[in-house]
Amino acid sequence: MDTEKFLQYVQAENKVEPKDMMPEDYRKLLVRQISQHAHSEVVGMLPEANWITRAPSLRRKMALLAKIQDEAGHGLYLYAATETLNNGEIAADRDSTYNDMLSGKAKYSSIFNYPALSWADIGAIGWLVDGAAIMNQVMLMGNSYGPYSRAMLRICKEESFHQRQGYEILMTLCRGTKEQKQLAQDALDRFWWPALMMFGPNDDASPNSQKSMNYRVKRESNDSLRQRFVDVTVPQAEFLGLKIPDKNLKWNEETGHYDFGDLPWDEFNEILKGNGPCNKKRLETKRKAQAENAWVKEAAIAYASKVKELTK
Numbered sequence: 001m002d003t004e005k006f007l008q009y010v011q012a013e014n015k016v017e018p019k020d021m022m023p024e025d026y027r028k029l030l031v032r033q034i035s036q037h038a039h040s041e042v043v044g045m046l047p048e049a050n051w052i053t054r055a056p057s058l059r060r061k062m063a064l065l066a067k068i069q070d071e072a073g074h075g076l077y078l079y080a081a082t083e084t085l086n087n088g089e090i091a092a093d094r095d096s097t098y099n100d101m102l103s104g105k106a107k108y109s110s111i112f113n114y115p116a117l118s119w120a121d122i123g124a125i126g127w128l129v130d131g132a133a134i135m136n137q138v139m140l141m142g143n144s145y146g147p148y149s150r151a152m153l154r155i156c157k158e159e160s161f162h163q164r165q166g167y168e169i170l171m172t173l174c175r176g177t178k179e180q181k182q183l184a185q186d187a188l189d190r191f192w193w194p195a196l197m198m199f200g201p202n203d204d205a206s207p208n209s210q211k212s213m214n215y216r217v218k219r220e221s222n223d224s225l226r227q228r229f230v231d232v233t234v235p236q237a238e239f240l241g242l243k244i245p246d247k248n249l250k251w252n253e254e255t256g257h258y259d260f261g262d263l264p265w266d267e268f269n270e271i272l273k274g275n276g277p278c279n280k281k282r283l284e285t286k287r288k289a290q291a292e293n294a295w296v297k298e299a300a301i302a303y304a305s306k307v308k309e310l311t312k
């Protein structure tokens with residue numbers, strides 16, 4: 001495989017398809033990123049699922065159910081996109097990647113290791129977490145791998161509904177009683193910094209960025225996307241009458257961006273080591289679900305082989 005030629009191909013904005021020849025490190029980078037993206041989608045269902053039975057109205061419950069079902073679908077697209085990279089050398093099949101997550105070997109987004117403590121947290125998750133995810137996923141629509149880029153097109157459309165329903169939950173609370181507005185402020189206080197951490201380490205501490213940029217997977221750097229998210233989100237918080245929990249946040253006339261404080265990277269690194277508030281609980285829940293629902297997979301496989309037998 002002539003990597004130089006391949007780099008010229010992707011850098012000329014051409015898409016790579018599953019059957020195309022590709023350098024092994026391109027394939028490896030994609031299996032890592034797309035499978036971890038899929039893990040984030042399916043683990044991300046857990047904090048929200050906790051609030052389905054506690055939603056304050058039928059309308060809120062329906063919107064939350066729809067969002068959670070969307071996330072499951074996003075996980076499905078992304079596991080399917082990962083499997084298109086399966087070449088027998090790098091294990092990109094569903095079982096291998098999923099079990100890597102269950103064993104703690106593979107990552108999912110740090111944000112899902114925080115608990116959703118109040119209904120306002122469900123609003124903050126929609127507004128901030130899905131808002132940050134949209135920022136990152138719109139960028140990924142332009143990535144060089146065809147199946148991943150196309151999955152992003154569909155996912156981004158659904159994410160904007162997620163973000164809007166979250167923001168509307170907070171708008172309702174902020175226009176409610178003093179206690180309800182305080183719930184919204186507490187949720188912002190708890191989710192602001194974890195949402196900024198979703199974009200990954202600073203560029204100078206991001207080991208995968210250079211290669212990912214060269215291969216036109218990552219199209220914009222972690223810090224640049226994080227900055228864009230801050231610039232867009234601060235006015236939204238102001239509109240709600242909420243205060244961003246960052247005493248260093250200040251509009252910089254010169255740069256045309258908000259300056260903001262350093263992120264709590266020690267906390268981030270602890271979470272990546274598995275020591276976040278909910279890491280253990282999330283993996284336990286997923287391991288238990290896999291064991292309890294193994295019969296569904298067995299039945300589906302048995303049914304598929306029968307159909308194959310009968311239609312030979």
Ligand code: 3HC
Pocket residue numbers: 032033036037038040041044071074107108109110111129130133136159197198199200201205206207208209212218222272
């Ligand atoms: N949480 C967990 N791990 C993270 C992380 C985070 N927020 N940010 C970075 N990391 C990990 C990386 O995976 C990498 O570890 P690895 O080499 O073992 O995979 C390491 O930290 C160094 O980070 P890099 O910046 O070098 O890694 P990348 O170049 O891969 O950039 C990324 C990190 C920006 C998250 C990139 O992987 C990416 O864009 N991934 C796809 C998008 C994604 O996964 N989003 C997660 C949220 S999805 C979501 O929120 C669902 C929505 O519906 C709510």
